[in-house]
Amino acid sequence: MNHYGYRDLRPGMKVSFDAVLDEEKLDMFRKITGDINPLHNDRSYAESKGYRERVVFGMLSASLMSTLAGVYLPGEKSLIQSVESKFIKPVILNDVITVTGEITDMNDSVQRIELKVTMTNDRGEKVLKGKMQVLVNG
């Protein structure tokens, strides 16, 4: 985990990490949210809709933004204030997702950074485009 204070940060700073969105994570996310939609939980239903496997909950992919801010940029001193995400392509079970965040703006008066977020799958396709505003508490 990183421990950046606001003064350690600069526009252009960038981090990346990978995550595999596997069956165990899909199951836990369903238990957390109660989202029993068959697109995410029933392979033959997903196939009937034209997917080769169950589709990963969009909000499960988006949840990796929690890790981006809370562990990497800025890490410990993170307080997420707002998040925007656009789901560009479906994430399919067992896709390896690369999450990249870059500081695009900084607001000194409230110690807030703005991150541009992109997520790509292991076939090089962009699956999610996002933006976050994060207060840096220290």
Next chain:
Amino acid sequence: MNHYGYRDLRPGMKVSFDAVLDEEKLDMFRKITGDINPLHNDRSYAESKGYRERVVFGMLSASLMSTLAGVYLPGEKSLIQSVESKFIKPVILNDVITVTGEITDMNDSVQRIELKVTMTNDRGEKVLKGKMQVLVNG
């Protein structure tokens, strides 16, 4: 689970449901995301920052929007296209969150609805304000 098709939906339609964000959900969310930030995982750290208990991951609260669209409005035929959330007040471990979604706009040419989302805690405080665009696949 609801099975609304696009033609069943109207602006002004509204749903609400409750969820308790408890320790088990916090633990599962940490396992899914790898977000080990101590604000969510260490009670005494959270207390040292002025909270009475661990703070629930903002993106865990936001994940209830998955349920809102995928189970309730429109339910089965939901394909979330984009999500915005603003975290207004921290959610504290074991808070009971009421999630409300209302259709504010409909785009007939692409069968897309727009939902206004609010989440309140059991002390009547608004904790999250959001917006979603959801394609209705059928």
